[in-house]
Amino acid sequence: MAPPGRMTTDALWCIGPRTVELRPGAEGDGVALDTLFSGISRGTERLVFEGRVPESDAARMRAPFQEGDFPFPVKYGYAAVARATEGAHAGRNVFALAPHQAHMRLPEDALIPLPEDVPPERAVLAANMETALNVLWDSGAGAGDRVAIVGAGTVGALVGYLAARLPGAEVTLVDTLPERGSLAAALGCGFAGPGDAPGDCDVVIHASASARGLASALAAAGPQATVVEASWHGAGTTEVPLGGAFHSLRLRLVSSQVGALPPLRAPRWTYRRRLTKALELLADPALDVLISGETGFADLPGRYAAILDDPQTLCHRIRYPN
Numbered sequence: 001m002a003p004p005g006r007m008t009t010d011a012l013w014c015i016g017p018r019t020v021e022l023r024p025g026a027e028g029d030g031v032a033l034d035t036l037f038s039g040i041s042r043g044t045e046r047l048v049f050e051g052r053v054p055e056s057d058a059a060r061m062r063a064p065f066q067e068g069d070f071p072f073p074v075k076y077g078y079a080a081v082a083r084a085t086e087g088a089h090a091g092r093n094v095f096a097l098a099p100h101q102a103h104m105r106l107p108e109d110a111l112i113p114l115p116e117d118v119p120p121e122r123a124v125l126a127a128n129m130e131t132a133l134n135v136l137w138d139s140g141a142g143a144g145d146r147v148a149i150v151g152a153g154t155v156g157a158l159v160g161y162l163a164a165r166l167p168g169a170e171v172t173l174v175d176t177l178p179e180r181g182s183l184a185a186a187l188g189c190g191f192a193g194p195g196d197a198p199g200d201c202d203v204v205i206h207a208s209a210s211a212r213g214l215a216s217a218l219a220a221a222g223p224q225a226t227v228v229e230a231s232w233h234g235a236g237t238t239e240v241p242l243g244g245a246f247h248s249l250r251l252r253l254v255s256s257q258v259g260a261l262p263p264l265r266a267p268r269w270t271y272r273r274r275l276t277k278a279l280e281l282l283a284d285p286a287l288d289v290l291i292s293g294e295t296g297f298a299d300l301p302g303r304y305a306a307i308l309d310d311p312q313t314l315c316h317r318i319r320y321p322n
Contacts, residue, residue, distance in 0.1 A: 011101035012300055015073040017051045020304050022297075025067055025075045025099070030107040031087035034322040035297075038100045039079035039124030039315045043153060043209055044232060046308040048076045052234040060259060064097040065106065075099050079127040079315075081120045083322065089113055093120045095279060097127060102297060102320055112276055117283045124317050125154070125290060130278035131258040132158035135230045137265060138256040141203040144168040148201045150194075150217040151208030152180040154290055154314045155230060157187060159205050161287070164188040172198050174216065175208075177311060186289045205230055211239040218246060218253075226252045290314045297321065 011025030044061075047053055051071040053061055058070045068074035077099035084094050087108050094111040098104060114123050132155050141147050141163055149160045152175035164171040164187065172190040173180060174197045184191035192198065194212070200222035206214050209231035218241060221227050240253075261269050292314040295303050300318055307316045 009101060009103040010297075011067075011075050011099060012077070012304070013068070013073050013075050014049055014051075017072075018049060018305055020049070020301050022301055025101050025104075027103060028065065028105040030105045031089070031111065032085045033082035033094070033096070033104050033106060033111075034085060035080055035082045035098075035102055035104065035320045036093065036120050036322060037081045037124050037320065038077060038098075038318045039127070040077075040100075040304075040307060040313075040318065041079060041128060041154070042308055042313050042316070043155070045076065047232065047234040048074065049304070049308055052236070054235045063099060064110070065099060065104070067099075075101070077101075079124050080104075081114070081123045084111065093123070095123050095126045095275070097275075100297070100300065100318055102322070109272075112272070112279060115280055115283065118279055121291070121317065122282050122285075122288060123279065125158070125282055125287060125315055126275065126279050128154045128290075128315060129158050129281055130275050131155050131230075132162055133274065133278055133281070134258045134262065135159050135205060135207075135228060135256045136162050137262045138254055139203045139205060139228045140226055141166060141169070145202040146170045146198060146200065146222075147203045147205070148172050148174055148198050148217070148220045149189075149205040149207060150174045150197070150213045150220070151206060151210075151231070152177070152183060152191075153207060156205065156207030157183060157290060157314070158287075159207065159230070160184065160189040161187040162281070163203075170198075174220070179312070183289055183314075186286055188286075201225055204228070207231055209233055214238065215241045218251065221249065221251050224250045224252070226254055228254050228256050230256045232257075291317050293317070294319055 053070040078097040080098035152173040173184040181191040206217035
């Protein structure tokens, strides 16, 4: 798949609906990197794997170093931790928004050195932490607020982790899986099933990518509260219950997408500053609970479908033989 004359290296490709294989991918231009770990972002990668990227959003949803085009074949992913072997960062571990690929070359300005207190095994969470930080900004949540996060996947759990550190905030993760209760406790949050979700919340984050979850999020909101839709639903339609008290309570339904900085921060923040901050926020060992499994790169094609289909999957880590 690489252009003529370009060096290639093994990469994971989605080649058809629910079909993947390791095949050559272009090594690229820039600084040479040996990949140590990459992380599977279950929600987005499952949509790509199933060919459910809407044609209308295909250009906007391209990963920074994607190869190929949606729907297939496509080399996708955006959570790689690697060792730089040349350039200004030679010998250092760096994070890049790059796909599942054993070796690559990337522009030096696309690399962010890992903080000394963030191990490479945990740094695969950086892209998800960046999304969670953006979601929290979009929500406007503040000290003392009652906050509910519906959907305790990786992004939802990270939003909860950040919100729980707002002084006096009351933060609850809401999920259909009772096992997520221990996850919530480890991250400093309360936990509830959908039937016991708190009400009269100041801010509600929806991160379950389901119509039922969105209905639960709207039901948890108090008068004039903000409900943030942090899920990406992909192709198709999603039912939104805008009857009942939605209008009388004057609720605000706000979209959040990591591809754009919130308007109030855009004048000062850059994408690099945001991603650098996300890496710094990963210093807490408590976040290791979000790594739900690990697979060797050579075994990934045979395991990929099961990883994406398993509702217990949070961030699944891929290990490279470097």
